[in-house]
Amino acid sequence: MSNKTSVTLLLDHGDMRLVANDTFDTSDENPGVSERNQVIQLDPDHPGFRDAEYRARRNSIARIALEYKPGTRIPDAPYTSREHELWQTIREAVRPEHRRHACADYLACMEKLDLPNDRIPQLSEVSAKVESLSGFRLEPVAGLVSPRVFLESLADGVFLCTQYIRHHSTPLYTPEPDVVHELLGHAVTLASKRLADLNRQVGRVVKLTRSQEAFERLSRLYWFTIEFGVVRENEEIKAYGTGLLSSAGELQKMHSADLRPFDLEGASRQEYDPTKFQPVLYCAPSFDQMYQQLTDYLVNLN
Numbered sequence: 001m002s003n004k005t006s007v008t009l010l011l012d013h014g015d016m017r018l019v020a021n022d023t024f025d026t027s028d029e030n031p032g033v034s035e036r037n038q039v040i041q042l043d044p045d046h047p048g049f050r051d052a053e054y055r056a057r058r059n060s061i062a063r064i065a066l067e068y069k070p071g072t073r074i075p076d077a078p079y080t081s082r083e084h085e086l087w088q089t090i091r092e093a094v095r096p097e098h099r100r101h102a103c104a105d106y107l108a109c110m111e112k113l114d115l116p117n118d119r120i121p122q123l124s125e126v127s128a129k130v131e132s133l134s135g136f137r138l139e140p141v142a143g144l145v146s147p148r149v150f151l152e153s154l155a156d157g158v159f160l161c162t163q164y165i166r167h168h169s170t171p172l173y174t175p176e177p178d179v180v181h182e183l184l185g186h187a188v189t190l191a192s193k194r195l196a197d198l199n200r201q202v203g204r205v206v207k208l209t210r211s212q213e214a215f216e217r218l219s220r221l222y223w224f225t226i227e228f229g230v231v232r233e234n235e236e237i238k239a240y241g242t243g244l245l246s247s248a249g250e251l252q253k254m255h256s257a258d259l260r261p262f263d264l265e266g267a268s269r270q271e272y273d274p275t276k277f278q279p280v281l282y283c284a285p286s287f288d289q290m291y292q293q294l295t296d297y298l299v300n301l302n
């Protein structure tokens with residue numbers, strides 16, 4: 001057994017989403033049908049690398065994103081019954097961890113969104129619910145897009161969202177963002193008015209950055225707050241970060257991290273490794289203070 005199959009870590013938090021247009025030609029001149037199997041260029045160690053059926057489905061889902069026109073309804077992804085079962089398996093693994101470790105705001109949003117347990121919800125239905133609650137909407141992307149494109153879209157209330165699910169052989173591991181991370185992490189938190197607002201604020205400030213250094217500091221700030229933030233609630237440490245909330249393994253490991261005070265300047269300079277459980281987390285004294293301090297910090301960067 002490869003060591004990856006036993007890892008419960010989601011290695012998917014880089015949000016470095018490569019635009020696949022370069023490798024996917026939909027023009028009549030070059031139908032490139034045989035090349036379409038290469039739209040998703042899975043690494044040889046990817047759990048789905050040797051599964052031709054999985055790769056074909058990944059490509060058909062990628063095609064939805066590549067042909068998607070913003071503002072129109074997102075076509076449904078063709079998930080198999082095995083993939084719906086995979087979603088259910090992951091939900092069942094993460095549910096008790098949410099009860100123990102998720103912040104109150106997340107649990108309230110989870111209830112409002114009422115995501116189905118027995119099937120992967122389609123992006124179109126989740127996007128409609130999130131939009132009705134906070135104004136944010138989801139738009140599909142084929143795979144990885146650049147961090148700047150990803151973060152800037154937040155300013156417009158758009159979350160660029162992958163639609164495929166990880167390979168069934170590794171239910172608690174994915175080497176890239178997948179629909180589980182996007183929905184259980186980002187979509188649920190984007191249903192929160194305050195977390196949606198923070199996402200927009202980060203996007204707006206990113207749009208104003210000119211230097212690479214300033215951009216990288218904002219990327220790290222996003223990482224240590226929106227992706228991996230924790231707060232104190234009733235003397236306990238609770239997660240509001242999407243990378244934590246979409247992974248049973250990350251939630252279980254959260255208390256072993258080096259919990260640092262909510263020092264946003266420090267967080268913006270702290271390096272991280274997206275391929276490991278996060279050893280450093282920044283903890284705000286409360287959700288309210290997290291919201292206020294992050295808002296103040298971002299406003300002052302303008």
Ligand SMILES: [Fe+2]
Pocket residue numbers: 012013015177181185186227242243
């Ligand atoms: Fe993420």
